[in-house]
Amino acid sequence: MTGSRNGVLELAVLGSLHENPLHGYELRKRLNTLLGMFRAFSYGSLYPCLKGLLTDGLIVEEEPPDDVVLGRRSKIVYKLTAEGKERLQELLTQAGPSSWEDESFGIHFAFFRHTEAEVRLRILEGRRSRLEERMENVRTALARTRERLDSYTLELQRHGLESVEREVRWLNELINTERAQAADKSQSERDERPGSDE
Amino acid sequence: MTGSRNGVLELAVLGSLHENPLHGYELRKRLNTLLGMFRAFSYGSLYPCLKGLLTDGLIVEEEPPDDVVLGRRSKIVYKLTAEGKERLQELLTQAGPSSWEDESFGIHFAFFRHTEAEVRLRILEGRRSRLEERMENVRTALARTRERLDSYTLELQRHGLESVEREVRWLNELINTERAQAADKSQSERDERPGSDE
DNA sequence: GGTCGATGTATCGAGCTGATACATCTGCAG
DNA sequence: CTGCAGATGTATCAGCTCGATACATCGACC
Structure with missing residues (x-):
């Protein structure tokens, strides 16, 4: 082990x-x-x-x-x-x-084609929660900060927040797609016509 | 040392x-x-x-x-x-x-208000070059890849590329702003009316 | 008075990065 | 044909960072 x-x-x-x-x-x-x-x-x-x-x-x-047995071992x-x-x-x-x-x-996303639909969904949702939690932390920490920040720091914050928000939207789209596919699948299973319309 | x-x-x-x-x-x-x-x-x-x-x-x-000398050393x-x-x-x-x-x-960006304008500009441009170089590397590596990729991998690539492109656009805006400010400054210096319109 | 979570300092093992070393293969200029 | 530059290829190491952990104090609240 x-x-x-x-x-x-x-x-x-x-x-x-x-x-x-x-x-x-x-x-x-x-x-x-x-x-x-x-x-x-x-x-x-x-x-x-x-x-x-x-x-x-x-x-x-x-x-x-097998025929090239001599010491040449490079790869x-x-x-x-x-x-x-x-x-x-x-x-x-x-x-x-x-x-x-x-x-x-x-990495996990890159190998999604080998991953079960349910696991994919849980990973996407976990990722989204992680990002939302991070935004929440930063926001409350910012709110507690007394002194106002200079324009560069603000711009950095704004850009960072916007990037994370964009990734959340991206995840939302992916999650919806996954859900729709799962619904399609269970629907066609309920109809007992496997593979009829795809 | x-x-x-x-x-x-x-x-x-x-x-x-x-x-x-x-x-x-x-x-x-x-x-x-x-x-x-x-x-x-x-x-x-x-x-x-x-x-x-x-x-x-x-x-x-x-x-x-100074008056609190006793051993209490917490912070x-x-x-x-x-x-x-x-x-x-x-x-x-x-x-x-x-x-x-x-x-x-x-980090460097967060402290830009203490950084000279010229240095700011070089850092922003360096960052942009770095990102463009990264995009270029990935694109040529992708082009050399024979086998076509599955939809998840493609989506990951697309999203990554889009994120980096967005950061490049952000940098472009910042660089333009910096250049404009530098131009303003040198203009008002040429006019020999320091601080007149600010 | 007790206790729970936030504040606060500090260290350690596991594991990664960036650098480096070194060997081989390939293309191509002289 | 020769040499040599650059890509290919395997491998290691010092230094540093992360995540966990330990332990102490403080304020608040019941």
């Missing part, structure tokens, strides 16, 4: 390797493209994570095509094991603070 | 203490209100920073009102020294990568 890895990183790696086997360098590029606007992973965290996943048997080094391609896939499913099922914080929400 | 502190944190602390003396707890609250939407500082970084600033003589513990109020003010001015003059990265831009 070496298993006390980062969680976000673990999901990112297992999720990426689920699509297709990769080596470290390419894995990093993939992730940093996927999340380019939000965050960037560094080798100092990726390689230790890969090492841990190896010793836990969640991934293995993919064998070269190390990793792929998921059965346990790895199981662990990935487990991670994709969890909806908790670790799925809607700033650093981790993007 | 103990001086290899974090920089962002140093600016945040010195800048806050410049407004008025504070103790650690209040300092943290101030900063986390000021930057509530962007980041949060923890004690684990604040206290070591304060300790370093103390040993470097940039801040000192403020003396209690430790810090204030800037002359060297501290000097150091703060030095930090406020610097415009470089450390002023426009994600973690530090907010």
Whole structure:
């Protein structure tokens, strides 16, 4: 039970390797493209994570095509094991603070196509609550502040608040879409005509 | 020369203490209100920073009102020294990568009222370049990607890109305002009527 | 008088970042 | 064909930060 890895990183790696086997360098590029606007992973965290996943048997080094046996070992391609896939499913099922914080929400969202509808909804709502809570904190703290702020500080506050409000609106749209899809699905299930109109 | 502190944190602390003396707890609250939407500082970084600033003589513990001498030492109020003010001015003059990265831009912006107009402009432009560079990287990386992405990943990309574009537009407005003010100023200087219409 | 939450200082282990080192492969200019 | 610059690729380390935790005091309220 070496298993006390980062969680976000673990999901990112297992999720990426689920699509297709990769080596470290390419894995990093993939992730940093996927999340380019939000965050960037560094080798100092990726390689230790890969090492841990190896010793836990969640991934293995993919064998070269067998005829090239000589020492030339430049790329190390990793792929998921059965346990790895199981662990990935487990991670994709969890909806908790670790799925809607700033650093981790993007990753969870990026793998939503492998996530159950109900879990998706809970993560989106959790994220929204998190942002609303943050706005509330800042607002009350601001209200308690006696001295009035200079124009630059005010502008920073305004811009920050507006950005968060925009993300909340974005989340609202996504949540509505998810709800509508869930309603469609349960409706067509009630009609017992599965797959009739889509 | 103990001086290899974090920089962002140093600016945040010195800048806050410049407004008025504070103790650690209040300092943290101030900063986390000021930057509530962007980041949060923890004690684990604040206290070591304060300790370093103390040993470097940039801040000192403020003396209690002198008649209460008995051991009751619950609050430790810090204030800037002359060297501290000097150091703060030095930090406020610097415009470089450390002023426009994600973690530090907010701090620098929050203290813009103490920053010279020219430095403000360079920081805003540096921040804009940084964001445009990031967009460019993601866009070319996306273009090189062969396989088409699923709808969730696409939506994440779209939302991230839109957020960054919005921040660029915001920066553009700020830069225009700054330029206009600079032009006004040099105009009124050319007229040799300092302070006539303000 | 008791006790609960806010205020307040302080530290520690776990884990990440940014830098660095070093090897290989590929394209291409001379 | 040779050399060499830049992309590809693996790996580690010092320094720093986060989140948790510990502990003490204070004011308010019943």
